[in-house]
Amino acid sequence: MSLRPAGSLPTPVAGTGAATAPEENPGESADEDEDEEEPEERLAAGRAWPLKISQATRDKLAAASRAVAGPSAESARVTTEGVVYYGVVYGESEAADTYYVVASLSRLHFWTREGRGDWRFQGDYDARVCAPPAPTSMYAAWGLNFSTRKPGKYELCRE
Numbered sequence: 001m002s003l004r005p006a007g008s009l010p011t012p013v014a015g016t017g018a019a020t021a022p023e024e025n026p027g028e029s030a031d032e033d034e035d036e037e038e039p040e041e042r043l044a045a046g047r048a049w050p051l052k053i054s055q056a057t058r059d060k061l062a063a064a065s066r067a068v069a070g071p072s073a074e075s076a077r078v079t080t081e082g083v084v085y086y087g088v089v090y091g092e093s094e095a096a097d098t099y100y101v102v103a104s105l106s107r108l109h110f111w112t113r114e115g116r117g118d119w120r121f122q123g124d125y126d127a128r129v130c131a132p133p134a135p136t137s138m139y140a141a142w143g144l145n146f147s148t149r150k151p152g153k154y155e156l157c158r159e
Contacts, residue, residue, distance in 0.1 A: 038088070045092045048141035053086040053101070055079075061101060061111050064119040075109040075124060082109075085142045089135055091115075100134040102142075108132055130157040 043049060058079045065075035078084060082105040091097045095115040103109045110122040110132035125132050131139070139145065 042094075043090045045090055045096075046137070048087055048089045048135065048137040050085070050087045050141045050143075051099075053084050057086070057101075058084070060119050061103070061121070064111060065109070065121040068121045073121075074105055074107070075103070075121060077105055078103045078109065081105060085144065087138050087141055089138055100138050102132050102134060110134070125157050133157050 038051060039049060062076040062079045065073045065078070069075060078101075082103045084101060084103045086101050087099070089098045089100070097115055099113040099119075101109075101111040101119075103111075104127075107124040108127050108131060109124045111119050112122055113119045122132065
C-alpha cells in the first residue's frame with residue numbers, strides 16, 4: 001500500500017500518538033470537542049475538511065471500539081497511539097455532516113459519526129489489501145492516496 005501526499009492538497013492533520021489533556025475553558029464542557037478546527041463558515045455540502053483531533057474524541061473512539069470489539073480491542077489504543085486522520089464531509093445541515101476517522105496502528109481502524117451522534121467503530125482493515133471506505137474526497141483533504149496497485153488509483157474496501 002502506498003501512503004503518499006497527493007500533490008498540492010492541504011497538509012493532513014494527524015496525531016502522532018502523543019496524547020495531551022485537552023485544555024478546558026471555564027463554562028465549557030469537557031465532553032465537547034472544542035479544539036476541532038472547523039472553518040468559521042460552513043462549507044458547501046459535499047466538501048471534505050480535515051480536522052484536528054482532541055483527546056476527548058480519541059477517548060470516545062476507544063469507547064466505541066471497545067463496545068464492538070471488546071475490552072482488549074487493538075483499536076482502543078487510539079487514545080494514546082497511532083497516526084490519526086480525522087475530518088468531516090459537510091451535509092446540507094450540521095445534522096447531515098458525516099465525520100470520519102482512520103487510525104493507523106498495526107492495521108487501519110475506521111470510525112464514523114453522523115452529525116453530533118455517537119461514534120461507530122466500523123472495523124479494521126489490512127492496508128495491503130485496501131483502505132477503509134471513507135469518501136475519496138476525505139482522503140484527498142487529508143492529503144493521502146491509498147493505493148494498492150497504481151499511483152493515483154484509490155483502492156477502498158467495500159462496506
